[in-house]
Amino acid sequence: MASGTHIYDLTLLLDPAVEAERREQIVADVADLIDRTGEFIGRHDWGTRQTTYEVRKHPEADYHLIQFRGPSSLLEQLDHNLKITDGVLRFRIIKLRPGTPEPPDLRPSATAVVPEPEPVEAQ
Template sequence: MPRLYDLMLMLDPNAPEERQNEVIRNVESMIEADATLVGKHDWGVRRLAYEIDHRPDGAYHLFQFETDKNELLERLDHSLKIADGVLRFRTIRLKPGSPPPPTPRPEAPRPRERTQDARVAPRAAADSERPVEEPESKEAPAESDSAAEDVESPAHGS
């Protein structure tokens, strides 16, 4: 009797798009050759709880399939271990009657992005409210330069 499995695949989002698609196609073709693909979900790029290989984000893909062949699980395990662009993967057997996978929640903005936006927004508002500078401000430095020249003149004479 076939068993239901979930394969969660986390890819490097910095890997070339072509490479990511190749890994996904290979997984799909292996599953479809020896199993029934029940569901495929692209959960997108999400922030990791901790960096993996100095990468803060991962591209998540969930595959659900039914099979009674352990050879498929071994082949998936072997090929994903050596595939470039795969950060992590996990295959689990689901109990009968398990609920469907949840729809992923939208990712909240990162704390750094919020603080940068908070700093930029008031500055942008202040810039838009600031009056246009008048030509007088350009003349002020010229006066200070001539004052500096007057101070230097007596020093050269001695």
């Protein structure tokens, strides 16, 4: 178990123009670093989405959320590694408050359109 008791969210915005294998490798490297010095809790891949505003001249990004526990040295190492990694458009690490709800399931298949019910004919 990691010495850190707080749960952290790492939100990664990756360049969708980079090949998929490289994006997966970036996420795998982050997960490996967390496993070595902290506790990996979960990963949510939200896919490529439109950004509210352009990030480094990119109108969309490949979104990933990683939840973990770890010491402050892990946070510093993640910050350093992600700043110098090609393919990372933006990232943010935040400490969650106790009682924070689970992240939403934003995968494209989870947000499918629900068909409308058929109209009932009057008799």
